[in-house]
Amino acid sequence: MPERTNRAHAIIVMGVSGSGKSSIGEKLAEALSLRFIEGDQLHPASNVEKMSKGIPLTDADRMPWLDLIGEAMKAALAKGDGVIVSCSALKRIYRERLRVAAGGNLFFVYLEGSKELLSERMGHRSGHFMPTSLLESQLETLEVPTGEPGVVTVDIDDTIEDIAEEARKKLAPLGVA
Ligand SMILES: Nc1ncnc2c1ncn2[C@@H]1O[C@H](COP(=O)(O)OP(=O)(O)OP(=O)(O)O)[C@@H](O)[C@H]1O
């Protein structure tokens, strides 16, 4: 379990594509006055190219990307800064790798929603490299993090503002405020 202290924390807003990681991550960062890092921007170009073509990423594709996210969190924490990152973090091994990178000082906000709602939200956005056809593989790959240390779960069937507020309320008892 991450320690309850006043020091800076790293938070990952996680979930499958279309769950709202970027939208909620930005809002939560604003509410907690923390820097927000868009994890998608750290993907190697080869990963973006694959996803654009509708090809799911493999563990081997994701590892270098997770390591870049880990380094970004580590650098922020080393400066004493808290940080929020959007990252799908679909499997437990990915989350463990990220926890190690953050020196155990890492919380996850898991955005949970139905396939129908996720598909609707992905379908509504334009100009994004991730096709809705990849949602199926995202859901198959997801290992739900509920019950792991430092994880809070929020339902995405709400407004962006209310979801971010719910996440903030659930993080507060864990010492993140
Ligand atoms: N609570 C919400 N209510 C209405 N629309 C939402 C909500 N959350 C996100 N959206 C919209 O749904 C789409 C997906 O959201 P967003 O890009 O934040 O998700 P994401 O998890 O970061 O996706 P990806 O991982 O594929 O980049 C966007 O068009 C966003 O504006």
Ligand SMILES: O=C(O)[C@H](O)[C@@H](O)[C@H](O)[C@H](O)CO
């Ligand atoms: O782990 C993955 O398969 C990827 O990270 C995806 O989740 C995308 O980055 C994102 O969802 C697209 O916008």
